[in-house]
Amino acid sequence: MHPLLTIAVRAARRAGDVIIRASNQRDSLTIDTKQRNDFVTEVDRQAEQEIIQIIHKAYPDHAILGEEGGQIGDNEVTWIVDPLDGTTNFIHGLPHYAVSIGIEVRGRLEHGVIHDPVRGEIYTASRGVGAFLNDRRIRVTPARSLEGTLIGTGLPFRDFTHAPAYYGMLQAIASKAAGIRRAGSAALDLAYVASGRLDGYWELGLKPWDIAAGVVLVQEAGGIVGNLSGEPDGFMDSGNLVCGNPRLFAALVRDIQPHLTPSLMARS
Numbered sequence: 001m002h003p004l005l006t007i008a009v010r011a012a013r014r015a016g017d018v019i020i021r022a023s024n025q026r027d028s029l030t031i032d033t034k035q036r037n038d039f040v041t042e043v044d045r046q047a048e049q050e051i052i053q054i055i056h057k058a059y060p061d062h063a064i065l066g067e068e069g070g071q072i073g074d075n076e077v078t079w080i081v082d083p084l085d086g087t088t089n090f091i092h093g094l095p096h097y098a099v100s101i102g103i104e105v106r107g108r109l110e111h112g113v114i115h116d117p118v119r120g121e122i123y124t125a126s127r128g129v130g131a132f133l134n135d136r137r138i139r140v141t142p143a144r145s146l147e148g149t150l151i152g153t154g155l156p157f158r159d160f161t162h163a164p165a166y167y168g169m170l171q172a173i174a175s176k177a178a179g180i181r182r183a184g185s186a187a188l189d190l191a192y193v194a195s196g197r198l199d200g201y202w203e204l205g206l207k208p209w210d211i212a213a214g215v216v217l218v219q220e221a222g223g224i225v226g227n228l229s230g231e232p233d234g235f236m237d238s239g240n241l242v243c244g245n246p247r248l249f250a251a252l253v254r255d256i257q258p259h260l261t262p263s264l265m266a267r268s
């Protein structure tokens, strides 16, 4: 395993321990609201602190972009950290959340770890090496069209500007797929596409820490990640992302495109 990935796994496990311990004492949680429907707990902050400590012990100079702490430092290596993806689920005692750590080297995403501490699952990927779930190789599904597929997504919850466009996409895709799942953790949605539990996934308005690790996982599992117009870039800035195996990716984009508004196209 690449040395950077080894540290990322260690950090993700440690954060997972913090989260599981706290999940047994949810009644005493302090919950703050960052924006409407966007919550943070002391667990998010503690887990992020654990991760930062482990990274900086091994690599004192590396930069970190954390959901809770923002950007720390400036370096050709940036660790992109979501200490708890799925905080809304966590707060409700719904056991579906994860730790996500992506590593960008000279502007390119190179490594990713997603850790589901409830199921004891660790997803890892390094560019050119492949994607793994608990050390077993994973791959995207071979679905050739939307028929019979299970597709992950996220409904708008904070910013409803693009909600009408989004619901147009949802209607088009839901009318063809076998099922749609909105599970509440973008990181796990991406890990599930990489491991074949979902055939594809799309969502609007994501943040870099939601997707950095998952992008490497899906790509290394043989999938394509792109923006709403089907281009292979732009999604880290816009937060609007589509993924699946190459054929399914194209099928999703075909059903998404008719619903793109000029402002979504400008920031696709």
Ligand code: 2AM
Pocket (backbone or CB within 6 Å): 037, 038, 039, 067, 082, 084, 085, 086, 087, 088, 154, 155, 157, 184, 185, 186, 187, 203, 206, 210
């Ligand atoms: P978070 O828990 O790290 O904030 C995509 O749906 C992403 O949006 C999730 O991975 C989740 O990441 C974030 N999110 C924040 N608030 C949410 C909410 N109320 N419902 C669903 N997702 C939410």
Ligand code: CA
Pocket (backbone or CB within 6 Å): 044, 067, 082, 083, 084, 085, 086, 087
């Ligand atoms: Ca989070």
